Amino acid sequence: MLKPGPVWAVGTMSGTSLDGVDAALVLTDGTRILDFGRADYRPYSEAERETLRAALGRWPGEPGVEAAAEVVETAHAELLSTLLEARLVGFHGQTLAHDPDGRQGPRRTHQAGSGTVLAEVLGRPVVWDFRSMDVELGGQGAPLVPFFHFACAKWAGLTAPVAILNLGGVGNVTWLDPRAPGPEVPGAVLAFDTGPANAPLNDLMRARGLGEVDEGGALARAGRADEGLLARFLAHPYFLRIPPKSLDRNDFNPLFAALEGLCDADAAATLTAFAAAAVARGFEHFPSPPSALYVAGGGRLNEALMVELAARVGVPVAPVEDLGLDGDMLEAQAFAYLAVRVARGLPTTAPTTTGVAAFVGGGQISQPD
Numbered sequence: 144m145l146k147p148g149p150v151w152a153v154g155t156m157s158g159t160s161l162d163g164v165d166a167a168l169v170l171t172d173g174t175r176i177l178d179f180g181r182a183d184y185r186p187y188s189e190a191e192r193e194t195l196r197a198a199l200g201r202w203p204g205e206p207g208v209e210a211a212a213e214v215v216e217t218a219h220a221e222l223l224s225t226l227l228e229a230r231l232v233g234f235h236g237q238t239l240a241h242d243p244d245g246r247q248g249p250r251r252t253h254q255a256g257s258g259t260v261l262a263e264v265l266g267r268p269v270v271w272d273f274r275s276m277d278v279e280l281g282g283q284g285a286p287l288v289p290f291f292h293f294a295c296a297k298w299a300g301l302t303a304p305v306a307i308l309n310l311g312g313v314g315n316v317t318w319l320d321p322r323a324p325g326p327e328v329p330g331a332v333l334a335f336d337t338g339p340a341n342a343p344l345n346d347l348m349r350a351r352g353l354g355e356v357d358e359g360g361a362l363a364r365a366g367r368a369d370e371g372l373l374a375r376f377l378a379h380p381y382f383l384r385i386p387p388k389s390l391d392r393n394d395f396n397p398l399f400a401a402l403e404g405l406c407d408a409d410a411a412a413t414l415t416a417f418a419a420a421a422v423a424r425g426f427e428h429f430p431s432p433p434s435a436l437y438v439a440g441g442g443r444l445n446e447a448l449m450v451e452l453a454a455r456v457g458v459p460v461a462p463v464e465d466l467g468l469d470g471d472m473l474e475a476q477a478f479a480y481l482a483v484r485v486a487r488g489l490p491t492t493a494p495t496t497t498g499v500a501a502f503v504g505g506g507q508i509s510q511p512d
């Protein structure tokens with residue numbers, strides 16, 4: 144059991160972009176953030192990335208999943224072994240498949256990598272499997288960062304409603320009112336996945352042999368968005384769904400075949416505009432307009448995407464660095480914070496974050512022997 148009071152925990156994220164693993168330390172009592180500590184990153188090698196990519200969309204027991212889990216466990220063990228001043232580990236794993244609405248079969252979500260294996264290797268308690276319980280109880284199992292976003296807003300001393308957006312492979316946003324005493328209070332937070340963000344752009348770059356990333360959005364800036372296709376993408380029923388709602392990495396992929404006729408720059412510009420427009424559509428669901436939109440995740444480094452966002456959302460847009468936060472490590476920090484919440488028996492999700500019927504503290508705890 145954890146002693147009462149603040150504890151240093153290390154959290155990890157291996158995101159839908161499949162670029163690598165982030166790990167970051169947070170000092171927290173599970174409610175307040177008291178300090179942020181060291182952080183580090185371990186990229187996947189091209190071979191490891193291929194193994195993960197080959198297992199995308201797969202469920203436990205299916206081909207390629209065990210190999211993917213091994214990649215995830217090895218990379219995390221390597222990275223975490225240098226951050227062991229932490230007393231507790233929050234291990235997200237790698238999402239390979241996510242179907243909380245049961246569109247392909249049973250409602251379920253799948254994060255590769257075993258916390259039991261990591262607890263053994265690292266000699267620290269590991270909190271993991273954060274999403275399953277929420278899905279089992281009827282929730283979306285995502286996004287999980289909203290309670291942490293709320294704590295960040297308190298830490299930053301905010302006094303008016305804001306939105307915090309993560310632009311990873313998929314986008315997710317939290318609208319929050321920092322005047323509320325806690326995230327559990329009705330009206331304090333509302334969160335959902337906004338739509339595809341960087342993943343389709345990365346896939347386009349790879350498919351056309353242009354590299355892995357549209358660095359700084361340079362390719363998109365050289366092109367023009369196809370308004371017809373943009374309108375077609377935005378007609379997807381996902382945008383009409385009332386939140387909470389969440390997405391799998393490749394949910395929109397069938398639509399993107401229509402980009403084939405466009406030149407590289409116009410295709411990139413269209414996907415960039417789409418990622419931003421999807422966020423703007425999300426604003427329709429907020430209880431009130433936020434005073435600003437703060438952006439975390441790799442997408443905040445894509446200038447074309449940030450320009451598109453600023454043009455479409457109608458409120459000031461800034462990277463989370465403007466709040467003193469680390470936009471590269473926010474998700475990893477979230478899982479440190481959430482690990483302490485799980486260990487303390489505090490909820491991690493709510494009806495307004497995942498749509499689960501009641502507050503849920505999802506996550507297994509594996510102790511080292």
Ligand SMILES: Nc1ncnc2c1ncn2[C@@H]1O[C@H](COP(=O)(O)OP(=O)(O)OP(=O)(O)O)[C@@H](O)[C@H]1O
Nearest residue numbers: 158159160311312313341358359440441442444445
């Ligand atoms: N300098 C840059 N210019 C343009 N895009 C960038 C830059 N740096 C990162 N990105 C984009 O951000 C992506 C990584 O973002 P991030 O690490 O936040 O995603 P993730 O955590 O893997 O995904 P998710 O949050 O969906 O789980 C890269 O794959 C790339 O598309």
Ligand SMILES: CC(=O)N[C@H]1[C@@H]2OC[C@@H](O2)[C@@H](O)[C@@H]1O[C@H](C)C(=O)O
Nearest residue numbers: 238241285286287288311313315474
């Ligand atoms: C199922 C899953 O892994 N979803 C990720 C993904 O990446 C971004 C977005 O989609 C978000 O819902 C979630 O990650 C963050 C950490 C979350 O749960 O808050």
